[in-house]
Amino acid sequence: MIRTKNLRKNYGAKPVLQGVDLHVHAGEIFGFVGPNGAGKTTFLKCLLGIVRPTSGTIEIAGQEAVGQPLLARQRCAYAPGETALYEQQTGMGFLNFSLAFHLHADAKQGRQLMEEFELPLHQKVREYSHGMRRKLLLAQAIASNADILLLDEPMEGLDPEARRRVSDILRKEAHAGKTVFYSSHDLSSVERICDSVAFLNHGKILECASISEVLSKTSRAIQLIFNRAMTLEELPRAATLHWAGGETRWSLNYEGTLADALFSLKDLPVLSVRDASTSLEEVFAALYTEEGAE
Amino acid sequence: MILLRQFFCEHRLLVGGYSVFLLFNTLLSAFLWPDLKENLEAWSGIAKLLPLKAVQDVVWMIEKEGWWAYFGVQQLFKSGGVIAMAVAGLLGSMLVARDVDQRTAEFLFSRPVSRTQLFLTRWGAGLLFLQIPFFLTTLLFWGIGQSLGESLAFSHVLLAHLHVSLFVTALFTVTAWLSVVSSHQLKPAMLVVGFMLFQLAIYMVQDLWSISIFKMIDLDRILPIRYGDFPWWQFLSFLGTTLTGLFAGIFCINRRDF
Numbered sequence: 001m002i003r004t005k006n007l008r009k010n011y012g013a014k015p016v017l018q019g020v021d022l023h024v025h026a027g028e029i030f031g032f033v034g035p036n037g038a039g040k041t042t043f044l045k046c047l048l049g050i051v052r053p054t055s056g057t058i059e060i061a062g063q064e065a066v067g068q069p070l071l072a073r074q075r076c077a078y079a080p081g082e083t084a085l086y087e088q089q090t091g092m093g094f095l096n097f098s099l100a101f102h103l104h105a106d107a108k109q110g111r112q113l114m115e116e117f118e119l120p121l122h123q124k125v126r127e128y129s130h131g132m133r134r135k136l137l138l139a140q141a142i143a144s145n146a147d148i149l150l151l152d153e154p155m156e157g158l159d160p161e162a163r164r165r166v167s168d169i170l171r172k173e174a175h176a177g178k179t180v181f182y183s184s185h186d187l188s189s190v191e192r193i194c195d196s197v198a199f200l201n202h203g204k205i206l207e208c209a210s211i212s213e214v215l216s217k218t219s220r221a222i223q224l225i226f227n228r229a230m231t232l233e234e235l236p237r238a239a240t241l242h243w244a245g246g247e248t249r250w251s252l253n254y255e256g257t258l259a260d261a262l263f264s265l266k267d268l269p270v271l272s273v274r275d276a277s278t279s280l281e282e283v284f285a286a287l288y289t290e291e292g293a294e
Numbered sequence: 295m296i297l298l299r300q301f302f303c304e305h306r307l308l309v310g311g312y313s314v315f316l317l318f319n320t321l322l323s324a325f326l327w328p329d330l331k332e333n334l335e336a337w338s339g340i341a342k343l344l345p346l347k348a349v350q351d352v353v354w355m356i357e358k359e360g361w362w363a364y365f366g367v368q369q370l371f372k373s374g375g376v377i378a379m380a381v382a383g384l385l386g387s388m389l390v391a392r393d394v395d396q397r398t399a400e401f402l403f404s405r406p407v408s409r410t411q412l413f414l415t416r417w418g419a420g421l422l423f424l425q426i427p428f429f430l431t432t433l434l435f436w437g438i439g440q441s442l443g444e445s446l447a448f449s450h451v452l453l454a455h456l457h458v459s460l461f462v463t464a465l466f467t468v469t470a471w472l473s474v475v476s477s478h479q480l481k482p483a484m485l486v487v488g489f490m491l492f493q494l495a496i497y498m499v500q501d502l503w504s505i506s507i508f509k510m511i512d513l514d515r516i517l518p519i520r521y522g523d524f525p526w527w528q529f530l531s532f533l534g535t536t537l538t539g540l541f542a543g544i545f546c547i548n549r550r551d552f
Contacts, residue, residue, distance in 0.1 A: 011551075048404045051551035073406040080404065084397040088303070100296035101405040 001026040001148060001179040002047065007056035009042055009203075016042045018203040019056070024181060024196075026147075029174045031194035031211070032183040033284065039203040040183045041081060044150050047181075048073055061147060077102065077144035079137040081152030081183070087126035091119050091136055098140040110143030116165065130157040138166060148179045155189045167193050191280040199287050206287050214283055221253045221276040222261065227269045236264045251276060297407070297415045304392075305385060305423065312381045313427040316373050320431040323368035324438035327361065347500040355513050359520075361444035366454065366516035369435045374458040375511050378428050379490055382462050385420045386469025387483035389413070390547065391476040399552040409547045417470050417543070424466060425459055447520070454519045460532040461511050465490070467539035474546045 002024040009017040016039045024030040034040050045051040047058060049069020058065040058072070065072035085094055091114060099105035114121055117135040119128075128136065134157050141149055149170075155163050170180050170193055184190055190197055191211060198208040207214065229247045241264060242253040248271075254261035262273070302309070330337065334357055341353035355363040390413070393399040403409065432455045439446060465486065472482035490507070497506035509515075510532075515525040 045400070045551075050400060050403045052549070070406060070408050073404065076404075078401075078404040080400045082397075083400045085401070086300070086304070086398060097296060097300055098401075098405070101407055103406075 001028075001061055002181065003059040004047075005057045007043070007046060007058065008054045009039075009046055009051060010054045016203050017046065017053070020200070020203065020205055022198060022205065022208065024179060026179050027174055027177050028196060029170060029180040029182055029194045031190035031197035032181060032200065033185060033187060033190055033197055033280075034200035035185060035288065038200045040200060041152055042203075043200070044078070044152055044181070044183060047150060048076060048078055074103070075146055076148040076150050077141040077146035078150045079141040079152065079154060081156065083137075085125045085128075085133060085136070087124065089125050090122050091125060091128065092121040094125050094136060095140050095143070099144055102144040102146060104145040106143050106145050109145075110139055113139035113143055113169075117162065131159065131162065134158060135162065142169060142173060147177075148181065149173060150181045150183075152183045153185070154182065155184060155186050163189065187280045187284055197280070199284065201288060211280070214280070215277070220255075220258065220261075221251055222258075223249070223251045223274045223276045224265070225249055225271045227271045230268070235268070238264065297412060298419050301416050301419045302423070305388065308381065308384060309423045309427075312377070312424075315377060316427050316431045317434075319373050319377065320369060320435050320438075323364075323372075324435050324442070327364060327439075327442060327444070330364070331360070346498060348498050348503060352513065355517065359517055361439055362446060362450075362520055363513055363517060365435060365439065365446065365451070366513050369432055370454055370458045370516055371508075371512060373431060374428055374455075374462055375508060376494070378424055378462045379465055380487055382424055382466035383469050383487040383490065384483050385424060386466045387473050387476075387479050387481075387486065389416050389420060389470045389473040391473040391479040391482060394477045394552065395479045403552045410544050413470075413474065413543055413547045417467065417540070420470065421463060421466060424462060428459060428462070429455065450520050453524060454516050457515065457519070457525060457529055458511050460529060460536065464532040464535040464539065467536045467543070471539045471543040471546065474543050474550065
């Protein structure tokens with residue numbers, strides 16, 4: 001649905017995107033992760049033609065987008081991250097203004113989303129809180145009924161309940177065949193919602209794969225508490241099992257499946273087991289530490 | 295349509311204030327005429343005492359040409375050349391730079407609408423907001439003149455109005471272009487309004503007034519229209535400036551990163 005090849009963008013002499021190659025499939029929730037200043041927003045702006053790429057190609061729904069940004073904008077709905085809104089408009093006025101540009105927009109859905117997000121329809125946007133503005137931007141993007149949702153930091157400023165609602169809505173949209181491009185540095189939400197993820201740093205893609213692939217590349221671990229002190233000799237030994245700890249608390253790094261690892265513990269006096277597998281956050285830290293060291 | 299409505303909502307106070315201001319200027323000026331006409335000799339005597347040659351000339355021309363010169367000064371030069379010019383500077387500067395300044399540009403330019411369409415719609419809307427009150431007050435001024443027994447050929451009024459309104463259009467278009475390349479709405483406004491104030495200042499200086507841009511729309515250009523002498527060169531230069539500003543604006547908005 002979205003494909004970029006060797007996408008580069010320089011602001012003056014400063015390279016912001018350095019040859020980004022990405023392929024996002026239709027119906028996928030694609031996480032785009034990177035620290036502040038990595039080039040995430042610039043990448044989104046390039047997709048929409050808000051900024052002109054220095055070189056490279058962008059294909060949106062099979063159509064070349066660099067020379068024809070309008071075509072790209074017709075297929076995409078965008079919820080910007082750090083933007084101001086037209087402060088004198090009411091929430092409903094802003095929604096209507098935004099949807100009026102989209103041919104297949106669903107104003108009824110927009111209104112429903114505003115009600116679901118508990119946004120006051122007739123209150124001026126200038127009186128909206130940060131989180132309310134974020135929800136309004138999300139509502140207009142979703143209700144525009146475009147094939148591709150480009151969301152920049154969509155969960156920023158949202159309370160846990162709103163995050164849960166947004167996650168559900170995005171999953172529903174993806175299930176209905178929409179492609180969701182989810183740019184964020186909130187790794188827990190990316191891990192929870194997205195199917196695939198790309199890590200960006202200094203305008204370069206460090207890693208791009210499905211979430212399960214990324215996580216499976218790293219070791220898996222469980223933390224165990226025994227009902228008595230255990231020595232290393234008492235614990236099962238295998239090439240795929242690596243123990244650390246002492247006394248009653250041990251952690252086990254394992255390769256292979258969790259079922260195999262648990263089976264090897266069947267004769268031990270285990271009091272509790274907690275999954276301590278690597279999270280996306282740790283993958284992120286590892287990747288960016290490696291990049292920094294290089 | 296949505297862009298037009300949004301542009302009007304954003305600038306309704308400026309447009310409303312401008313319209314009311316023009317209306318007051320027209321009504322006050324037009325209804326002052328009978329009194330002024332009666333005491334023209336006295337006014338002429340006072341003007342001769344003033345050190346401003348421009349004012350002396352204006353009073354002399356009103357003495358000579360009557361209502362036509364008065365209409366030219368009050369409606370075309372003052373309402374069009376000065377008041378509409380100032381509003382053109384303000385309105386033009388807000389065309390794009392306001393969105394950049396207020397950080398709404400990212401949202402606006404992510405909408406599925408071409409930049410050319412966006413620029414032309416706003417330019418057209420701004421132009422209408424500027425020209426409609428100006429044209430209506432010109433009609434009103436002419437109508438009041440008729441009721442006061444001062445008849446003017448409507449075709450002459452229209453031609454003179456067209457000349458000055460194109461001056462305002464050219465200025466608005468250049469400001470609009472500057473707005474496209476600016477990141478702060480005050481910059482083009484200050485640049486254009488500052489430049490025009492400077493031009494107005496040198497227009498008041500006898501030795502310099504011939505090089506002022508206001509010389510292109512003053513009574514020396516307006517009065518001959520009545521005798522079939524239309525200021526074509528000035529008119530064409532306004533038209534050229536408008537078209538150049540328009541193309542430059544479209545070119546720049548399509549190349550700019552927001």
